Amino acid sequence: MSAYANKRFLVIDDLPLARESLRAIAQSVGAFAVEFASNYQDALYRIRNNTPDVILCDYMLGDGRSGQQLLEELRRFGLLSDDTIFMMVTGEQAYEQVVAAVELVPDDYIIKPFSPDKLLLRLDRISAKKKFFAGYYREKRRQDYAAALAVLARNKEDEAGRPYRFEILRQEAEAHLASGNAGAAEAAYRSILTDYEFPWARAGVARSLHRQNRHVEARAEIEQVVAGTPSYFDAADLKASICMAQGEHAEAQRVLDEVARKTPRNFLRKRLLAEAATLNGDAETARAALADVIANDSMPGAVSPADQLALARSQVAAGDSIAAEKVLLGLRESEVKGFDLALQASYVALLALTSPERGAPRLAGLRPALLDTELPTDTRIDVLRAALAGADAELAERQARSLMAGPEAKKVFALLRKAYTLHGRDADLREIQRQVALERIHHEPTAGAGPAAA
Amino acid sequence: MHRLLDILASGVHDAKNQLFAAESMIATAEKAHGVDLGEARYAIEAAAGRLSRTLTTYRLLRHGASLAVVPTVVADLCEEVLLAQAKQLERAGVRLGLACSVLDEWPLDRDLVGDILNNAVQNAGRHARSRVELSAVLEGGDLVLRVEDDGPGFADPSTAAAGGTGLLVGERLAALHVRRGRSGALLLCNGGRLGGAVFELRLP
Numbered sequence: 001m002s003a004y005a006n007k008r009f010l011v012i013d014d015l016p017l018a019r020e021s022l023r024a025i026a027q028s029v030g031a032f033a034v035e036f037a038s039n040y041q042d043a044l045y046r047i048r049n050n051t052p053d054v055i056l057c058d059y060m061l062g063d064g065r066s067g068q069q070l071l072e073e074l075r076r077f078g079l080l081s082d083d084t085i086f087m088m089v090t091g092e093q094a095y096e097q098v099v100a101a102v103e104l105v106p107d108d109y110i111i112k113p114f115s116p117d118k119l120l121l122r123l124d125r126i127s128a129k130k131k132f133f134a135g136y137y138r139e140k141r142r143q144d145y146a147a148a149l150a151v152l153a154r155n156k157e158d159e160a161g162r163p164y165r166f167e168i169l170r171q172e173a174e175a176h177l178a179s180g181n182a183g184a185a186e187a188a189y190r191s192i193l194t195d196y197e198f199p200w201a202r203a204g205v206a207r208s209l210h211r212q213n214r215h216v217e218a219r220a221e222i223e224q225v226v227a228g229t230p231s232y233f234d235a236a237d238l239k240a241s242i243c244m245a246q247g248e249h250a251e252a253q254r255v256l257d258e259v260a261r262k263t264p265r266n267f268l269r270k271r272l273l274a275e276a277a278t279l280n281g282d283a284e285t286a287r288a289a290l291a292d293v294i295a296n297d298s299m300p301g302a303v304s305p306a307d308q309l310a311l312a313r314s315q316v317a318a319g320d321s322i323a324a325e326k327v328l329l330g331l332r333e334s335e336v337k338g339f340d341l342a343l344q345a346s347y348v349a350l351l352a353l354t355s356p357e358r359g360a361p362r363l364a365g366l367r368p369a370l371l372d373t374e375l376p377t378d379t380r381i382d383v384l385r386a387a388l389a390g391a392d393a394e395l396a397e398r399q400a401r402s403l404m405a406g407p408e409a410k411k412v413f414a415l416l417r418k419a420y421t422l423h424g425r426d427a428d429l430r431e432i433q434r435q436v437a438l439e440r441i442h443h444e445p446t447a448g449a450g451p452a453a454a
Numbered sequence: 455m456h457r458l459l460d461i462l463a464s465g466v467h468d469a470k471n472q473l474f475a476a477e478s479m480i481a482t483a484e485k486a487h488g489v490d491l492g493e494a495r496y497a498i499e500a501a502a503g504r505l506s507r508t509l510t511t512y513r514l515l516r517h518g519a520s521l522a523v524v525p526t527v528v529a530d531l532c533e534e535v536l537l538a539q540a541k542q543l544e545r546a547g548v549r550l551g552l553a554c555s556v557l558d559e560w561p562l563d564r565d566l567v568g569d570i571l572n573n574a575v576q577n578a579g580r581h582a583r584s585r586v587e588l589s590a591v592l593e594g595g596d597l598v599l600r601v602e603d604d605g606p607g608f609a610d611p612s613t614a615a616a617g618g619t620g621l622l623v624g625e626r627l628a629a630l631h632v633r634r635g636r637s638g639a640l641l642l643c644n645g646g647r648l649g650g651a652v653f654e655l656r657l658p
Contacts, residue, residue, distance in 0.1 A: 021478035028481040092467040096522035113474035113502050162557040166525035196561040
């Protein structure tokens with residue numbers, strides 16, 4: 001009896017002939033239960049409801065979707081268990097170029113036509129590999145990164161790990177990055193690069209530098225990747241994020257515009273585009289992108305209150321208070337009560353901007369908390385705008401100071417200036433800027449002591 | 455220029471889907487009736503391989519061709535060549551041996567290198583008396599993949615590469631594998647361990 005007799009297979013392909021062929025091959029390796037999915041949504045639905053053991057997914061799914069996008073979405077929502085085998089099936093070389101470049105790869109990919117024997121060989125190898133990394137996956141899932149790294153260190157010494165030496169290094173880098181140790185991740189990616197110039201490893205260096213707020217270096221690294229592998233869209237996303245951190249919002253939007261056009265149904269990218277457009281002052285593009293996300297990102301739970309707030313924010317920026325108010329009031333009161341402080345603050349600040357009589361009293365209620373709590377950047381900007389509109393100079397100044405002193409100062413400076421200019425208070429912002437700069441100089445000797453002593 | 459490549463690629467893609475359908479029907483029939491139709495499946499795979507290779511040749515011989523380099527387990531790559539070719543060679547009375555002493559992963563274009571090795575083994579099988587051997591070893595920091603046979607050898611190894619498309623692609627493919635400033639090479643000679651033709655792909 002075949003080792004795959006009791007396994008549940010899912011075949012994903014939009015073409016009936018190809019689907020039938022994949023099923024026949026799966027059955028000839030002994031698979032008893034073979035299910036079909038004919039499109040992206042159907043595949044997501046089946047995988048969510050009853051995760052198969054083996055997924056054979058064609059790279060081209062039609063309707064502007066690809067198997068790679070499905071894989072990314074499954075990982076993003078944690079819908080693939082560690083034991084599930086995801087095998088990409090491809091008829092042409094386009095996918096090989098993708099898999100050679102990207103960070104997120106399937107367990108394997110196979111080129112049509114292939115014999116049942118070849119499929120069996122590949123499945124057996126994937127199973128062996130999963131078994132080898134089982135201990136690591138377990139710790140990673142529990143987010144115990146120290147333990148996960150300890151397992152990898154043992155794997156490295158293990159003779160059985162020799163066929164996986166790049167995979168071990170790659171996982172090591174990812175675990176460092178996930179645990180927040182961007183410096184160690186950078187070193188791990190660089191050690192891969194001394195062996196071979198993989199685009200995903202170069203992008204990993206850029207990502208690690210970006211996390212360390214070393215944006216100029218990160219930018220140089222990612223430009224190299226984007227130039228060398230134009231089909232590596234995640235690299236373009238990363239480049240855009242770095243550009244935003246550097247305050248180069250027009251370039252960020254240009255890059256995202258270009259890749260978003262090639263991947264019209266990638267809604268994470270659309271959100272990023274909206275962020276760049278907002279920072280770039282192009283409220284119309286931001287609004288269109290977010291409306292598309294909210295209407296079409298059909299993954300259950302994918303559209304979050306944060307998306308609704310982002311849409312309202314872009315409408316406020318576009319000067320369309322009525323539409324923004326409609327979005328905000330569309331959120332149920334019970335839902336708003338369940339928000340954390342940051343989301344609540346954004347909600348009431350945006351409401352205060354669109355409908356002062358409703359929003360201002362609620363903003364006043366949150367005011368004490370907002371004066372001395374750490375808040376995310378988006379929220380700070382919302383609060384700052386509402387405070388300026390409500391002539392609450394102290395609340396506005398508190399937000400502006402934190403933003404100017406923080407790592408995202410370059411990213412948000414243009415927005416801050418615009419907000420202050422709108423209320424004719426440029427002088428206030430210049431004064432805040434001066435004070436933050438003075439404080440920075442004041443703190444420099446202590447900040448510089450580390451490297452100097454070393 | 456890119457447009458022409460897209461048209462060719464899409465035609466090859468469709469044809470391969472059809473061939474895959476044919477292969478899967480044969481596999482179903484084999485299972486249902488307990489027969490071995492391996493030869494028919496082999497012919498289908500060979501046709502698909504030929505189509506791919508034609509496209510690859512066109513792609514690689516243009517300017518600006520790029521590889522898809524992935525970490526590849528060398529032993530697995532060799533094993534797949536064995537799986538694809540051993541039975542067919544056996545039918546012609548030729549035994550295909552495998553000797554792989556490389557345990558690690560190697561950065562290479564898995565599918566193109568696999569294709570070139572399949573092609574080399576097929577060629578060797580046509581000229582061998584009774585044996586073909588595929589081997590993988592590390593030599594001076596290079597991965598060396600060799601296909602040797604016990605046939606009469608190349609008439610003139612120095613001009614052999616100009617004769618066949620497969621060899622031409624092999625040369626280009628080897629040259630495109632660049633690592634730490636060094637590039638790969640394709641070498642042809644006579645002699646070797648089996649006394650016949652030797653096809654050697656060296657990858658840095």
